[in-house]
Amino acid sequence: MVPNLKVPLSSVALSESEKKYAHDAIDSSWISSSGPYVQRLKDSLASYTKRKHVTLTSSGTSALALVLRAMDIGPGDEVIVPALTFAAPASAVAAVGATPVFVDITAADWTIDPELLPPAITTRTRALIAVDLLGHPCHFSQLERHGIPIIEDAAEAFGARYADRPVGSFGIASICSFHANKTITTGEGGCTLTDDDTIAERIALMNNHGMSPTNPYIHREIGQNFRMTNVAAAIGFGQIERCAELVAARNHVSRQYDELLGDLPIERRPVAQWAEEATWLHTVASRHKPAILQSCAQRGVDARSIWPALPDQPIFRNDWIGHEFPVARRVSAQSMWLPTWAFMPREAIESVATAIRAAHAL
């Protein structure tokens, strides 16, 4: 029950160009994954991230599944995952029969802690899923030193940069999500990005029913169909043309929150000096979280508590009893998402700030 909801958590910013391209795709009758916008979006994503190969998928989760399978990760294997993230990367590991191994995040930037990797690495470790958490890249140069193949999950950070490189360009392969609440969207959708020819070829094969490209209906692998439609790709093509503007607009929302809440005892999501953030949902931590969420709810502001730490999730907790993840647990316990979308009106941002202020006046 959401009484008189005034400020939603998230909204989309679709312009005339997305509508025009989507209409064009429909008018052309090319509405499956065969169609020119699929190639156009692939080319744009490849040039944006400077990656050699792109496969468009039905979601970020299906992109993760394809990358893990293309790397032959399965039963008996371990994959390191940060202890705080949306569950998809850890669930994707479990879904291929491998075991997610959780490592805490740093207090300095809230991404996986490179210093804590050595004790987590075993002879079974096959990969590390580096999640660019809440709009912020991982510390890739530190992660790379450990020699574990990196899969970058850039779902929450498209448009962010690590030093001079965009997210989506790190590790052996990256994945993105274009879900409606992410920085750029196709409704539902995602992609894989890689420079590795062999992995790219297997991903493309497995995403097309495992069917030989030269011998149709001859199946060399157990395949899937996680393809993106031309209509969705048309929307994505319009979005990526406006990517810089959309990212700047979301970052502008964060700056307004920073300005309006700067004097309150609230910690905003930290940004490392080597990072350029691409705000996903503006995230703040406070000891007064319950009071803030209650005040927001009373005023029709859909602020929300972020995810529990993964080792506390019902699907994983039995394996992690007695393990400490102090930073992930503290950040999870104190953090909330504030309503955020590109071109969010100033009055909406102010009404969120007013609700948060009211909780501190008590």
Ligand SMILES: *Cc1c(COP(=O)(O)O)cnc(C)c1O
């Ligand atoms: C949203 C998200 C995903 C999954 O993306 P979908 O497109 O919703 O399947 C994967 N990883 C992270 C970190 C996410 O936030």
